[in-house]
Amino acid sequence: MTLRNQTLFFEQFRRNFTQTGAIMPSSPALGQAASAHLARPRPPARILEAGAGTGSFTREIIPLLIPGDRLDVVEISSELTGFLQQRLIDEGLLRRSGVASAGLDIRLINADLLQFPFDTDxxxxxxxxxxxxxPPDMVAALLAIMMQHLRPGGVFSYVKYIFIGQFKYYLGGAQTRAKMDGNQAIIQDYARQYQFERSVVVANVPSTWVNYW
Incomplete structure (x- = not known):
């Protein structure tokens, strides 16, 4: 992890915990787990990364792409989007999208997922x-959009940090607990319908569940 990456992440964390959530950038192990199904033998696909941050997952996803793939990387922060673009260029990952023979289509998109004009599934x-x-209504809206744009037979991977939620729940007031209870009810409803696999990544701070729907 570069000093610039770490500094930018903590600055975003300090200014907007709601959108950042984690306490440190995700580890390579977590990125590999989140993209594990993408690594399996498959035909060309359309891939969405929702909430790229400083690119910890993006840099694990791009080497898994095959000719014919399209990757849309959506990040709400303009500062993080600019940082991510330069990071991928510096690491030689984004250049692959400019090589015609590679047949890759990689798009970095600075947008709010709730307002993003999806043109594909x-x-x-x-x-x-x-x-x-x-807020629970935002959770419901985000998951509804994700499921709406997941193709039949597709895989939605969702990471959930272990322990952070419990700390917030028990240290927060009644309003915080009510909000988290509402969120959990929505997430569990989707999990009951769609979840087919779950793994845990301990080589991350904090340890993290990866859920596959």
């Missing part, structure tokens, strides 16, 4: 937004 959605930080 996706075979894989890799989602790392901190749902437990959001």
């Amino acid at each position: 996706y075979d894989f959605i890799i989602f790392s937004l901190p749902l437990t930080n959001f």
Whole structure:
């Protein structure tokens, strides 16, 4: 992790915990787990990364792409989007999209997912937004949009940090607990309908569940 990456992440965390959620950038192990189904033998696909941050997942996803793939990377922060673009160029990852023979289509998009004009559905959605930080109506709207744009047979992977939610729940007031209870009810309803696999990544701070729907 570069000093610039770490500094920018903590600045975003300090200014907007609601959108950042984590206390440190995600580890390579977590990025690999979130994109595990993308790594399996498959035909060309359309992939959405929702909430790219400083690119911890993006840099694990791009090497898994095959000719014919399209990757849409959506990040709400303009500062993080600019940082991510330069990071991927510096690491030689974004240049692959400019090589015609590679047949890759990689798009970095600075947008709010709730207002994003989707022009396609996706075979894989890799989602790392901190749902437990959001109001229940926002959680419901985000998950509805994700499921609406997940193709039949597609895979939605969602990361959930272990322990952070519990700390917030027990240290927060009644309003915080009511919001988190509402969020959890929505998430569990989707999980009962769609979840087919779950893994845990301990090589991350904090340890994290990766849920596959």
